[in-house]
Amino acid sequence: HARRLEGIDKNIWVEFTQLAADYKAVNLGQGFPDFSPPAFIQEAFCKAVGGGCTMHQYTRAFGHPPLVKILAKFFGRVLGRDIDPWEDILVTVGAYEALFCSFQALIDEGDEVIIIEPFFDCYQPMVKMAGGTAVYVPLRPVSSGMALSSADWILSPEELEGKFTPRTKAIVINTPNNPLGKVFQKEELQVIADLCVKHDVVCISDEVYEWLTYDGAKHVKIASLPGMWERTVTIGSAGKTFSATGWKVGWAVGPRRVMTHLKTVHQNSIYHSATAAQEAVAVGFQREYDCFGTKESYLKQLPEMLHHKRLRLAQCLQSVGLQPILPQGGYFMIADISSLSDAQDEPYDYRFVKWLIKEKGLATIPVSAFYSPEHQKDFQNYIRFCFVKENATLNAAEEILKQWN
Numbered sequence: 001h002a003r004r005l006e007g008i009d010k011n012i013w014v015e016f017t018q019l020a021a022d023y024k025a026v027n028l029g030q031g032f033p034d035f036s037p038p039a040f041i042q043e044a045f046c047k048a049v050g051g052g053c054t055m056h057q058y059t060r061a062f063g064h065p066p067l068v069k070i071l072a073k074f075f076g077r078v079l080g081r082d083i084d085p086w087e088d089i090l091v092t093v094g095a096y097e098a099l100f101c102s103f104q105a106l107i108d109e110g111d112e113v114i115i116i117e118p119f120f121d122c123y124q125p126m127v128k129m130a131g132g133t134a135v136y137v138p139l140r141p142v143s144s145g146m147a148l149s150s151a152d153w154i155l156s157p158e159e160l161e162g163k164f165t166p167r168t169k170a171i172v173i174n175t176p177n178n179p180l181g182k183v184f185q186k187e188e189l190q191v192i193a194d195l196c197v198k199h200d201v202v203c204i205s206d207e208v209y210e211w212l213t214y215d216g217a218k219h220v221k222i223a224s225l226p227g228m229w230e231r232t233v234t235i236g237s238a239g240k241t242f243s244a245t246g247w248k249v250g251w252a253v254g255p256r257r258v259m260t261h262l263k264t265v266h267q268n269s270i271y272h273s274a275t276a277a278q279e280a281v282a283v284g285f286q287r288e289y290d291c292f293g294t295k296e297s298y299l300k301q302l303p304e305m306l307h308h309k310r311l312r313l314a315q316c317l318q319s320v321g322l323q324p325i326l327p328q329g330g331y332f333m334i335a336d337i338s339s340l341s342d343a344q345d346e347p348y349d350y351r352f353v354k355w356l357i358k359e360k361g362l363a364t365i366p367v368s369a370f371y372s373p374e375h376q377k378d379f380q381n382y383i384r385f386c387f388v389k390e391n392a393t394l395n396a397a398e399e400i401l402k403q404w405n
């Protein structure tokens with residue numbers, strides 16, 4: 001095998017999704033909704049599939065024309081700038097491919113990429129496959145035991161600045177964050193932006209949960225800060241936007257001088273994602289464009305629905321003595337399991353999650369999977385719950401947690 005694959009053969013989703021299936025566990029592990037996407041977008045997909053020959057054939061490599069047009073219009077309005085549908089957007093096979101193309105396009109052997117911990121696990125192997133070196137900087141809880149919200153996890157500006165070197169090519173940010181749920185405030189993003197400008201670094205901004213914020217937290221696009229459009233690749237996901245993770249439609253948006261390189265990777269590897277799925281996502285975005293900000297908008301309804309599920313899971317965890325960190329955004333909530341701690345070889349959270357699946361029939365995800373190998377041992381005391389689930393699923397999880405208590 002190629003050297004670039006060394007040490008990245010294990011994958012948390014492959015391992016724990018299989019385990020959850022084997023034990024038929026109540027699944028609050030992998031992040032996907034166990035409810036259907038909204039009717040309007042399901043209907044759009046059915047219509048696309050039934051809509052004659054063209055929907056079953058290849059479309060434009062860099063994105064189905066109706067989709068790039070509406071994405072440009074939609075995000076142009078959000079960002080308050082003109083976005084060129086033909087130059088500034090690349091439609092990908094999920095946000096995963098947008099990330100992969102970004103690293104392949106921008107990172108050379110020996111380049112450094114700054115990653116903020118905890119991070120969505122694929123960033124590290126993707127940097128490695130591109131020949132780069134990941135450099136980590138942690139979000140730290142303000143004071144241990146007192147951090148009850150994801151807002152209490154802070155990036156130290158001095159520590160961050162200390163990670164920039166002449167070899168730094170890019171920084172990856174993820175807001176709202178997976179697994180913590182932190183929504184970076186404008187001031188926090190400004191610190192990152194200033195360093196990107198000062199050191200001439202590209203920002204890869206993973207915003208797949210951009211519509212899912214709670215309790216008034218506001219999602220800010222780092223590309224909207226002065227001087228940042230020119231050096232930011234913003235990544236999104238129709239899976240997360242429309243609760244259709246299996247469709248695998250994502251995108252990257254950025255200035256043409258950067259996007260042209262992502263397109264080179266894409267045209268020579270993937271070419272494009274399913275035409276009918278892109279068509280349906282285009283219809284979905286057109287609808288959302290037309291009703292933006294109204295109570296009809298799915299992008300408004302979904303976070304309202306998830307807000308309740310989130311509070312409900314938090315209360316349930318609290319009642320059984322698992323202290324949750326209340327997320328400001330996203331699909332997930334992490335909870336402290338240190339009160340139940342013991343000492344053995346495999347990371348405690350991994351063992352705990354396996355025990356929970358096998359013995360109790362409840363699947364979650366160990367949070368140390370979202371840390372670098374160097375720092376994993378310091379973060380074994382949390383597990384991650386996905387609350388984007390039917391109430392029946394949340395009920396079943398609650399029953400399990402209560403009984404065991």
Ligand code: PMP
Pocket residue numbers: 031093094095096097120174177178206208236237238239240245248249250
């Ligand atoms: N980024 C983050 C932070 C994620 O949680 C995920 C997984 N949903 C992705 C990217 C990949 O998204 P997609 O399913 O669209 O490939």
Ligand code: GLN
Pocket residue numbers: 013029030031032178
């Ligand atoms: N992003 C989802 C999560 O964090 C799932 C990713 C995957 O299954 N590969 O749970």
